Amino acid sequence: MTEPTYAVIGAGPSGLAAARNLQRRGxxxxxxxxxxxVGGLWNIDGPRSTVYESAHLISSKRTTEFAEFPMGDEVxxxxxxxxxxxxxxxxxxxxxxxxxxxxxxxxxxxxxSDGGWDVTVRSAAGERTVRHAGVVVANGTLSQPSEPTFxxxxxxxxxxxxxxxxxxxxxxxxxxxxxxxNSGCDIAVDAVHHAASVDISVRRGYYFVPKxxxxxxxxxxxxxxxxxxxxxxxxxRRVLRVFTGDPVRFGFPAPDYKIYESHPIVNTLxxxxxxxxxxxxxxxxxxxxxxxxxxTDGERGDYDVVVLATGYRLHYPFLDPALLxxxxxxxxxxxxxxxxxxxxxxLFVVGMIEATGIGWQGRYEQA
Ligand SMILES: Cc1cc2nc3c(=O)[nH]c(=O)nc-3n(C[C@H](O)[C@H](O)[C@H](O)COP(=O)(O)OP(=O)(O)OC[C@H]3O[C@@H](n4cnc5c(N)ncnc54)[C@H](O)[C@@H]3O)c2cc1C
Numbered sequence: 001m002t003e004p005t006y007a008v009i010g011a012g013p014s015g016l017a018a019a020r021n022l023q024r025r026g027x028x029x030x031x032x033x034x035x036x037x038v039g040g041l042w043n044i045d046g047p048r049s050t051v052y053e054s055a056h057l058i059s060s061k062r063t064t065e066f067a068e069f070p071m072g073d074e075v076x077x078x079x080x081x082x083x084x085x086x087x088x089x090x091x092x093x094x095x096x097x098x099x100x101x102x103x104x105x106x107x108x109x110x111x112x113s114d115g116g117w118d119v120t121v122r123s124a125a126g127e128r129t130v131r132h133a134g135v136v137v138a139n140g141t142l143s144q145p146s147e148p149t150f151x152x153x154x155x156x157x158x159x160x161x162x163x164x165x166x167x168x169x170x171x172x173x174x175x176x177x178x179x180x181x182n183s184g185c186d187i188a189v190d191a192v193h194h195a196a197s198v199d200i201s202v203r204r205g206y207y208f209v210p211k212x213x214x215x216x217x218x219x220x221x222x223x224x225x226x227x228x229x230x231x232x233x234x235x236x237r238r239v240l241r242v243f244t245g246d247p248v249r250f251g252f253p254a255p256d257y258k259i260y261e262s263h264p265i266v267n268t269l270x271x272x273x274x275x276x277x278x279x280x281x282x283x284x285x286x287x288x289x290x291x292x293x294x295x296t297d298g299e300r301g302d303y304d305v306v307v308l309a310t311g312y313r314l315h316y317p318f319l320d321p322a323l324l325x326x327x328x329x330x331x332x333x334x335x336x337x338x339x340x341x342x343x344x345x346x347l348f349v350v351g352m353i354e355a356t357g358i359g360w361q362g363r364y365e366q367a
C-alpha cells in the first residue's frame with residue numbers, strides 16, 4: 001500500500017506555494033481545488049473567485065511575484081487578473097505541479113483519525129474519503145462575504161463585491177458603495193463610467209497611496225532596504241501628504257490610526273474622480289429607507305443599487321473549529337506563527353495573512 005500523502009486544499013497562490021515547497025522537500029502531496037483550473041481567486045471563472053473584470057494587482061509585480069519564478073519584463077507593473085491567471089498556470093506547468101492537483105474537486109471534510117487524516121472530497125465522480133498524512137489548508141481569505149445587517153429595508157438591488165464581476169450591472173443606476181476598501185474604491189472608479197451617480201459611504205478615514213510615486217511603482221521605492229516600521233510610517237505619511245494631499249478635503253474622515261496599521265487604499269483614480277465631482281463621499285449608513293439610504297449625519301440619498309464593499313471573513317467549513325482554536329465568526333484562528341495548529345501536528349494553514357507588502361513570496365515563505 002502506498003504511503004498517505006499530504007493534502008493541499010486550494011490551488012491559488014498559497015496552495016501552489018505549499019505544493020511547490022512540499023515538492024522541493026520530497027514530501028508527497030495531493031492537491032484539491034473545486035475550480036477547474038489553478039490560480040485561486042485570480043481565475044475569474046472559479047466558483048470562489050472575487051475578482052472583477054477591471055481587477056489588477058494593487059501591489060506591483062516585483063513585490064508580489066514568487067522569487068523563483070519572476071514575471072517577464074513584458075508584463076505590466078500592475079498586471080490584470082487575466083495576466084495573473086496565465087502566470088499561475090505557467091508556474092504550475094513550469095514546476096510540474098498541475099498533475100498533483102485534483103481540480104473540480106471540493107473538500108467537504110477533513111478530520112484527524114489514528115495519527116493521520118481522513119479527507120472527504122466531492123467531484124463529478126461522486127464523494128469519497130481519502131487517507132492523508134496531514135492537511136495544508138490554503139483555501140483563501142477573500143471569498144466568504146462579510147455582510148452587515150442594516151436597520152430598515154431597501155427596494156433596489158443589494159450586491160456584495162463578491163458577486164460583482166462587471167461594471168455593466170451599474171449602467172444608468174444611482175449607485176451607493178458602502179465601504180472604501182480596495183475593492184470598494186475600484187468599483188467606485190468603474191461605476192463613474194457607467195452609473196447615473198456614484199456615492200461612497202465610509203465609516204472611517206483611509207490612507208490613499210497612488211500606484212506610482214517618483215515615476216516608480218509606489219511599493220518598490222525602498223524595496224530590498226526595509227526600514228523600521230515607525231520610520232517608514234513617518235516618511236511615507238509625509239510623502240503621501242505631498243503627493244495626494246489631505247483626503248479630508250474630499251470629504252473623508254481623518255484616519256484615527258497610523259498608516260499601515262490597516263491596509264492602505266492603493267488607487268490613483270479615486271481622488272482624481274472625487275476632485276472632478278464624479279464621486280461623492282457620504283457618512284456611515286444609519287438605515288436603509290425604501291428607495292434610498294439615510295446616513296448618520298441625517299442626510300439622505302436616492303439609490304437603485306447598493307454595493308456592499310464590506311469585506312470578507314475567514315471560512316474553514318470543512319474543519320472542526322476547535323482544531324484551529326477558533327471561536328468562528330469575527331475572529332481569527334489562533335495558530336502558532338499563523339500557520340501551525342496547536343491541536344494537531346498534521347494541520348497547517350498557508351495564506352491566512354493579509355499584510356501590506358507580503359505578496360505571494362510571503363505566502364511561499366510561510367509554506
Ligand atoms: C480584487 C483583489 C485584489 C487583490 N490584490 C492583491 C495584490 O495586489 N497583492 C496581493 O498580494 N494580494 C492581492 N489580493 C489578495 C489575494 O487574496 C491574494 O493575491 C491571493 O489570491 C491569495 O491566495 P490564496 O491561495 O491564499 O487564496 P485564493 O486565491 O482565494 O485561492 C483559494 C483557492 O482555494 C479553493 N478552495 C476554497 N475552498 C475549497 C474547498 N473546500 N475545496 C477545494 N478547494 C477550495 C478556491 O477555489 C481557490 O481556488 C487581492 C484580492 C482581490 C480580491
